[in-house]
Amino acid sequence: MTDEPIIRLEHLTKIFGNNHKVTAVDDVSFEVRKGEIFGLLGPNGAGKSTLIRILTTLLTPTSGIAYVDRYEVTRDPESVRTIIGVCPQNSTLDLELTAYDNLEFYGQLLNVEENLLEKRIWELLKMTDLTDRANSRVSTFSGGMRRKLEIVRAFLHRPLILFLDEPTIGLDPDSRFEVWQQITKLNTEKTTIILTTHYMDEAERLCNRIAFMDKGRLIALDTPENHKRALPAGDLIDIGFDHIDGRVLPAIKETGLVTSIEEKGNSFRISARNGNSVLPAIIGIFEKYSVPMTSISIHSPSIEDVFIYLTGRKLDSGEGEQPQDAGRGKAS
Amino acid sequence: MIRGAVAIFRRDMKKFISTPYVIIFTLFIPIFYLIIFGNAMGGTITNIHIGVVQAEPYTTETPLFTSTVEALRNFRSAPDKPTIFVVTVYPSEALAKQALADGQISGAAIFPSTLPGDNTIRVYEDSSDYMVPTLMEGGITAAVAQTGTQNPVEINKLYGKIEYFQFFGVGVIVMAIFMTTMMGGAFALIRDRESGIIEGYLVTPVKRSSIILGIIGSGTVRAFLAGFIIFIVDLLITGIVLRTIDQFLLVLLVLAISCIGVTALVVSVASRFNTQQEYASTVAFFNLILFMTSGAFYPTIGMPDWLRWITVINPEYYTVHALRSILLRGQGMNVIGYDLMALSIFSAAAIILGIATYKRTIE
Numbered sequence: 001m002t003d004e005p006i007i008r009l010e011h012l013t014k015i016f017g018n019n020h021k022v023t024a025v026d027d028v029s030f031e032v033r034k035g036e037i038f039g040l041l042g043p044n045g046a047g048k049s050t051l052i053r054i055l056t057t058l059l060t061p062t063s064g065i066a067y068v069d070r071y072e073v074t075r076d077p078e079s080v081r082t083i084i085g086v087c088p089q090n091s092t093l094d095l096e097l098t099a100y101d102n103l104e105f106y107g108q109l110l111n112v113e114e115n116l117l118e119k120r121i122w123e124l125l126k127m128t129d130l131t132d133r134a135n136s137r138v139s140t141f142s143g144g145m146r147r148k149l150e151i152v153r154a155f156l157h158r159p160l161i162l163f164l165d166e167p168t169i170g171l172d173p174d175s176r177f178e179v180w181q182q183i184t185k186l187n188t189e190k191t192t193i194i195l196t197t198h199y200m201d202e203a204e205r206l207c208n209r210i211a212f213m214d215k216g217r218l219i220a221l222d223t224p225e226n227h228k229r230a231l232p233a234g235d236l237i238d239i240g241f242d243h244i245d246g247r248v249l250p251a252i253k254e255t256g257l258v259t260s261i262e263e264k265g266n267s268f269r270i271s272a273r274n275g276n277s278v279l280p281a282i283i284g285i286f287e288k289y290s291v292p293m294t295s296i297s298i299h300s301p302s303i304e305d306v307f308i309y310l311t312g313r314k315l316d317s318g319e320g321e322q323p324q325d326a327g328r329g330k331a332s
Numbered sequence: 333m334i335r336g337a338v339a340i341f342r343r344d345m346k347k348f349i350s351t352p353y354v355i356i357f358t359l360f361i362p363i364f365y366l367i368i369f370g371n372a373m374g375g376t377i378t379n380i381h382i383g384v385v386q387a388e389p390y391t392t393e394t395p396l397f398t399s400t401v402e403a404l405r406n407f408r409s410a411p412d413k414p415t416i417f418v419v420t421v422y423p424s425e426a427l428a429k430q431a432l433a434d435g436q437i438s439g440a441a442i443f444p445s446t447l448p449g450d451n452t453i454r455v456y457e458d459s460s461d462y463m464v465p466t467l468m469e470g471g472i473t474a475a476v477a478q479t480g481t482q483n484p485v486e487i488n489k490l491y492g493k494i495e496y497f498q499f500f501g502v503g504v505i506v507m508a509i510f511m512t513t514m515m516g517g518a519f520a521l522i523r524d525r526e527s528g529i530i531e532g533y534l535v536t537p538v539k540r541s542s543i544i545l546g547i548i549g550s551g552t553v554r555a556f557l558a559g560f561i562i563f564i565v566d567l568l569i570t571g572i573v574l575r576t577i578d579q580f581l582l583v584l585l586v587l588a589i590s591c592i593g594v595t596a597l598v599v600s601v602a603s604r605f606n607t608q609q610e611y612a613s614t615v616a617f618f619n620l621i622l623f624m625t626s627g628a629f630y631p632t633i634g635m636p637d638w639l640r641w642i643t644v645i646n647p648e649y650y651t652v653h654a655l656r657s658i659l660l661r662g663q664g665m666n667v668i669g670y671d672l673m674a675l676s677i678f679s680a681a682a683i684i685l686g687i688a689t690y691k692r693t694i695e
Contacts, residue, residue: 053694056535057534057535057692057693058531058534058535058693058694059693059694059695060693060695077692078537078539081535081536081537082537084535086532086535088528088531088532088535090528090531091528092528092529092530092531092532092533093529093532094529106532106533106536109533109536109537109538110536110537111537153532
């Protein structure tokens with residue numbers, strides 16, 4: 001991963017509707033770096049899919065500019081289409097065709113060289129463990145199989161950038177895990193991946209950087225670690241004991257490493273900005289005064305905690321949601 | 333039970349009201365039916381072109397010739413109706429017959445010379461048309477009777493006796509082509525859009541011209557197969573006889589170009605629509621207007637002028653004309669060349685229109 005940007009958005013805005021105006025994307029600017037897995041995280045209706053549709057040339061922005069590689073999406077959509085792979089949120093597989101036929105159809109649309117195509121299709125089918133189902137109709141596939149097939153379909157032509165819109169929505173935990181593995185595998189082929197999701201664990205697990213979106217706006221963008229570090233509370237460390245020496249608490253405070261410390265029955269609850277590095281020092285103090293500890297736990301804030309901190313509400317609460325279909329293919 | 337029924341009723345009504353386009357079309361189609369069907373079928377046939385010839389040897393035209401031609405020119409079904417025939421005088425029987433064979437006139441009347449023993453008026457008519465031969469026979473007999481002479485009229489049916497069954501059979505081929513096209517390629521285009529599958533391939537580098545050409549291609553093949561099957565059925569059950577292999581090949585050529593034209597038209601209409609409902613009501617309208625004005629049912633010369641203008645841009649009209657020329661009259665390239673040219677121009681225009689109007693975004 002380098003710092004070189006591969007996607008650049010400048011004040012991108014998309015407004016739907018004539019009478020009843022809905023601002024789906026509201027003055028969003030950011031950059032995506034070459035080779036990273038970039039997550040767009042936000043509740044339903046936050047504008048993630050609309051943003052993806054603009055970047056993949058399916059929608060034209062109301063205002064603002066977006067560059068994908070060196071092409072501007074409204075001026076050079078054809079070039080953009082040659083370097084991207086897209087896995088839309090709603091399945092676009094042709095259910096009446098077999099897995100192989102679906103991939104072959106797209107291979108031809110994507111201009112994969114005819115003599116390489118067959119080999120490539122089998123390679124991708126193998127990657128998704130669908131080799132023995134190659135000649136079954138996709139309508140007989142489970143949700144997880146369809147999803148995996150759709151993701152590799154977007155990867156047939158080894159695109160520079162892969163867009164995954166809610167890749168694991170509606171999947172069971174096993175299938176989600178498989179899809180995650182798939183995504184990580186594809187990323188190792190030097191492809192930049194942009195994924196949208198409203199699952200925090202997914203974003204945290206996969207993404208190098210996460211952009212939070214809410215009500216069409218970009219509210220924060222950083223690595224998962226930095227997001228958490230930005231929380232004023234930091235990590236929570238709980239240390240249990242049977243009896244305590246009165247000198248321990250002031251000694252911990254004196255280190256200046258912790259933000260707060262309080263005694264709760266037979267335990268201390270300590271908040272510290274960098275829990276992992278602070279913990280050894282605290283343990284040292286306990287040992288110095290020969291106080292045996294009965295338990296230690298360290299709890300890092302989750303990405304969800306970050307979202308709650310930034311917006312004041314839970315990610316999946318659905319509060320103030322915009323209609324989810326704001327960006328769907330309904331025509332004017 | 334009632335509550336459930338009311339719920340279903342209300343849901344359907346909400347959906348119905350929210351699609352004004354479909355409402356308008358469902359209301360207008362019966363009205364269009366009335367106007368077009370009524371005018372296409374109920375109009376009086378006028379403008380029948382007749383050629384007249386004074387047989388040689390002659391120095392001046394015989395009184396019989398002059399007065400019959402005059403009577404023909406002024407022939408009308410009722411005193412306040414327009415005249416029925418357009419009369420052209422040809423200098424020789426050969427020229428008149430040539431014009432008849434080329435489809436420029438519907439009949440030729442050859443008037444006898446003054447030589448003794450020759451007093452029969454010979455009429456050659458294009459018997460492949462519907463209604464027109466009967467009107468012409470009646471008109472000529474009446475015009476001769478008006479002159480007060482007793483000359484017999486001899487009718488020669490150029491293409492033998494042709495039943496309405498055979499006349500209409502050709503129209504059914506065109507109908508088969510249109511119906512298949514309606515349900516064929518264009519429908520797939522709308523379905524992809526409606527189901528969202530389209531979102532998958534619109535983000536690939538595939539060009540919109542490729543999408544349109546591919547869909548027109550698959551639609552054309554299906555339409556051609558349908559047209560071909562009905563053509564074979566026509567041959568088997570209506571008693572139309574193909575005389576040469578050339579004619580057979582010519583029919584296939586006409587079918588192929590027609591299929592491209594009609595499919596391209598329907599696809600270019602479909603390329604703008606998002607839902608099957610909107611598309612279906614629009615195409616039903618096109619089906620009506622194109623089929624009614626194609627002449628498949630009823631001779632186009634029976635239609636009022638404004639309706640006849642539609643036939644000029646109606647590909648089905650050229651198809652029907654070309655197929656009748658080959659199948660019923662045994663004519664060749666010299667007659668149908670014009671039809672093929674019109675169909676080709678039409679097809680090209682429809683393809684360009686389809687590509688130009690195809691929406692490459694999902695908005």
